[in-house]
Amino acid sequence: MARWEPNARERLVRSAVELFAEQGYEATTVTEIAERAGGLTKTTFFRHFADKREVLFAxxxxxxxxxxxxxxxxxxxxxxxxxxxxxxxxxxxxxxxxxxxxxxxxxxxxxxxxxxxxxxxxxxxxxxxxxxxxxxxxxxxxxxxxxxxxxxxxxxxxxxxxxxxxxxxxxxxxxxxxxxxxxxxxxxxxx
Known part of the structure; x- marks a missing residue:
């Protein structure tokens, strides 16, 4: 998945939930979430969410x-x-x-x-x-x-x-x- 593909917000949510379920909330980084979402960046993550906690309550x-x-x-x-x-x-x-x-x-x-x-x-x-x-x-x-x-x-x-x-x-x-x-x-x- 390239960075320009649509639905970055939804991809970030799904990636975060998957990673949190696999390795725990505390052990997961924003960088890992962004990468799992198709090679997005931390900057893209923070355009959509204030912090990694907020991705779960989108x-x-x-x-x-x-x-x-x-x-x-x-x-x-x-x-x-x-x-x-x-x-x-x-x-x-x-x-x-x-x-x-x-x-x-x-x-x-x-x-x-x-x-x-x-x-x-x-x-x-x-x-x-x-x-x-x-x-x-x-x-x-x-x-x-x-x-x-x-x-x-x-x-x-x-x-x-x-x-x-x-x-x-x-x-x-x-x-x-x-x-x-x-x-x-x-x-x-x-x-």
């Missing part, structure tokens, strides 16, 4: 935008959980089947690094805050927006983990509503 801003737009476009009559459901549907549809293997490897890499676990938790919190902000903009009270967003983000990541670790043919779009429904049922029996 797309966070896109996910936030998807969630916010889905809630903004929800009908005025939608309940907070219906709006969250629409946001989750939009988010899940952005994950194509080729992301399953990346997700499987990524889960393992993150599980073995305290630094990456911390970054993953921050990413989840940011997605929840984006969702809650969009709900508040749609007229939902702060407390209800926060709770609905937290439930939605929990459902998404639980569904993602199930999807990434499964070998069945169901898509993430099929996993998310089922898990969201399970969590809503669980919440209803808390009283």
């Amino acid at each position: 797309g966070q801003e896109i996910h936030g935008r998807i969630v916010a737009e889905a809630i903004a476009e929800a009908p005025a009559s939608a309940t907070p959980l219906e709006m969250v459901g629409l946001a989750l549907d939009g988010l899940a549809s952005s994950f194509t089947e080729d992301r399953r293997d990346i997700g499987r490897k990524l889960r393992t890499v993150v599980a073995h690094s305290a630094e990456l676990q911390e970054r993953s938790a921050a990413k989840r919190a940011a997605l929840s805050e984006t969702m809650a902000r969009a709900l508040r903009t749609h007229g939902v009270s702060e407390l209800v927006a926060d709770l609905a967003a937290d439930l939605g983000v929990r459902a998404f990541y639980r569904a993602f983990d199930q999807w990434a670790s499964s070998a069945d043919s169901r898509t993430l779009v099929e996993y998310v509503p089922a898990v969201f429904s399970e969590l809503k049922t669980a919440v209803s029996v808390l009283e």
Whole structure:
């Protein structure tokens, strides 16, 4: 692969995940990632990512935008959980089947690094805050927006983990509503 080939960002992500899975996050250098991505340079890597940790969390801003737009476009009559459901549907549809293997490897890499676990938790919190902000903009009270967003983000990541670790043919779009429904049922029996 030559340096000029398209999709450098995607190639860097795939290379990083592969290398981290093979030799560990701490043992992998940016130079190795760039070289694995088809002879790219460190400079090219840093044009796309601030550091090697960020290569694993690429797309966070896109996910936030998807969630916010889905809630903004929800009908005025939608309940907070219906709006969250629409946001989750939009988010899940952005994950194509080729992301399953990346997700499987990524889960393992993150599980073995305290630094990456911390970054993953921050990413989840940011997605929840984006969702809650969009709900508040749609007229939902702060407390209800926060709770609905937290439930939605929990459902998404639980569904993602199930999807990434499964070998069945169901898509993430099929996993998310089922898990969201399970969590809503669980919440209803808390009283």
